Amino acid sequence: MPKFLNREIISYLKMKATHIEHIGIAVKNLEESIKYYENILGFKCYSVEEVKDQKVKTAFFKVGQTKIELLESTDSEGPISKFIEKKGEGIHHLAFAVEDLSETLPEVESKGIQLIDKAPRKGAEGLSIAFLHPKSTFGVLTELCEDKN
Amino acid sequence: MPKFLNREIISYLKMKATHIEHIGIAVKNLEESIKYYENILGFKCYSVEEVKDQKVKTAFFKVGQTKIELLESTDSEGPISKFIEKKGEGIHHLAFAVEDLSETLPEVESKGIQLIDKAPRKGAEGLSIAFLHPKSTFGVLTELCEDKN
Numbered sequence: 537m538p539k540f541l542n543r544e545i546i547s548y549l550k551m552k553a554t555h556i557e558h559i560g561i562a563v564k565n566l567e568e569s570i571k572y573y574e575n576i577l578g579f580k581c582y583s584v585e586e587v588k589d590q591k592v593k594t595a596f597f598k599v600g601q602t603k604i605e606l607l608e609s610t611d612s613e614g615p616i617s618k619f620i621e622k623k624g625e626g627i628h629h630l631a632f633a634v635e636d637l638s639e640t641l642p643e644v645e646s647k648g649i650q651l652i653d654k655a656p657r658k659g660a661e662g663l664s665i666a667f668l669h670p671k672s673t674f675g676v677l678t679e680l681c682e683d684k685n
Numbered sequence: 686m687p688k689f690l691n692r693e694i695i696s697y698l699k700m701k702a703t704h705i706e707h708i709g710i711a712v713k714n715l716e717e718s719i720k721y722y723e724n725i726l727g728f729k730c731y732s733v734e735e736v737k738d739q740k741v742k743t744a745f746f747k748v749g750q751t752k753i754e755l756l757e758s759t760d761s762e763g764p765i766s767k768f769i770e771k772k773g774e775g776i777h778h779l780a781f782a783v784e785d786l787s788e789t790l791p792e793v794e795s796k797g798i799q800l801i802d803k804a805p806r807k808g809a810e811g812l813s814i815a816f817l818h819p820k821s822t823f824g825v826l827t828e829l830c831e832d833k834n
Contacts, residue, residue, distance in 0.1 A: 551725070551726065551727050552727040553727060553728070555748055555749025555750065555751070556705065556748055556749060556751050559705070559708065559779065561823070561825060562824075564823075568823075569823045572823055575796070576700070577700065577702050577781065578700050578701045578702060579702070599702060599705055599781070600703060600704025600705060600750050601704065601750040601751070602704070602749075602750070602751060623772055625824030626823075626824035626826075627775075627776040630708065630776060632748070644725060647725055649725060670775065673721065673725075674710070674712050674713075674717075674718045674775075675711075675712070675773050675774030675775035676774075
């Protein structure tokens with residue numbers, strides 16, 4: 537049983553996510569899916585960016601406080617290709633904005649959550665990011681982001 | 686080719702989603718997953734509600750402008766059970782807040798999007814809701830919500 541299920545540890549809780557920073561969506565074709573988000577839902581794509589170490593091309597939209605990040609794989613062996621192969625196109629991850637990622641990660645790990653990234657690394661839009669493993673977050677690939685800009 | 690890919694129709698666009706109303710997440714066990722969202726991410730569950738015609742029990746959290754809606758099936762033949770069987774626990778749908786759902790639905794349909802609900806119906810928290818089919822929204826089961834309260 538993960539440690540966080542133990543009510544006694546609640547009092548040690550420090551982490552507070554302030555809002556949903558973005559929702560990552562895996563798509564096969566960035567250009568076609570941008571048209572859907574622009575022409576049907578009425579959002580404006582404000583940035584297209586390649587993140588080489590993730591093997592993706594991304595497109596960003598702002599929807600109120602939250603961004604939508606469309607992800608197209610640039611490599612058939614990349615994580616987004618693998619995801620689409622297994623589950624089809626769709627929502628890939630959920631990202632929460634936090635205030636101090638370097639402090640948050642060891643705290644979360646100490647409560648029994650499996651980290652994909654033990655230390656913050658650089659993500660799209662210059663954010664400092666880290667992923668939690670979906671095995672310990674009830675199936676949701678969860679990203680924590682800190683905006684140091 | 687869906688009609689929305691035709692650039693000529695852009696000028697007819699009326700719909701504008703103002704923000705992400707909620708993110709629906711399919712879970713096997715509502716009680717255990719509530720503990721994760723409360724004790725790790727630091728959110729407070731403010732409501733647990735059963736939606737009988739959807740065969741689910743739901744739990745709500747507020748995260749900035751957006752809600753997280755956890756969904757546990759109350760019936761092994763219900764849509765959430767089927768989803769988990771096929772894809773595992775995880776993000777199930779994405780809901781956008783719109784201003785006039787009755788006007789929006791025929792507009793969206795006229796642009797080639799397949800509707801699951803041809804007319805608004807009542808969802809959790811008393812919202813007026815309708816779903817768009819993931820086949821025409823690049824794999825994302827998409828809900829449109831209007832708050833008439």
